[in-house]
Amino acid sequence: MAGGFVEPRVDPVSSSMFIIFLLFIKGQGLSQRERHLLHVEVIALQETLGISYKDAAHRLFMAEVERIKKADSAAKNFGAVRQSMASMICTDIMSPILAIDKGELDGYVLKDGEWCVEAEGREE
Numbered sequence: 001m002a003g004g005f006v007e008p009r010v011d012p013v014s015s016s017m018f019i020i021f022l023l024f025i026k027g028q029g030l031s032q033r034e035r036h037l038l039h040v041e042v043i044a045l046q047e048t049l050g051i052s053y054k055d056a057a058h059r060l061f062m063a064e065v066e067r068i069k070k071a072d073s074a075a076k077n078f079g080a081v082r083q084s085m086a087s088m089i090c091t092d093i094m095s096p097i098l099a100i101d102k103g104e105l106d107g108y109v110l111k112d113g114e115w116c117v118e119a120e121g122r123e124e
Contacts, residue, residue: 038060046056099105109118 041060042053042056045051045059046053049056049059051059107118108115
């Protein structure tokens with residue numbers, strides 16, 4: 001606490017750090033502003049945790065690496081779910097729709113909550 005106010009906590013995985021990290025990976029040079037933002041985040045983490053500049057920078061770097069790994073894993077998992085849903089639609093839903101479109105179910109009626117052949121439904 002400084003002067004009665006709660007000191008802000010440092011988010012080691014901030015969006016500005018992520019953008020800077022992506023630019024660094026792509027081989028693009030960092031602008032002066034981006035270098036300054038990165039430096040400020042490292043200093044804030046260093047002061048918050050009482051660690052060296054090198055350790056703070058390494059923590060931020062590793063946090064970004066983990067964030068990217070999680071994003072890749074999530075993308076793969078969503079791809080698997082999407083593929084599963086597409087497969088389910090093709091196998092479980094398309095056959096009945098095609099049967100209806102071909103008129104294979106035209107002779108059936110719903111009676112008392114059950115489907116029965118139209119001729120059987122009239123007899124009762």
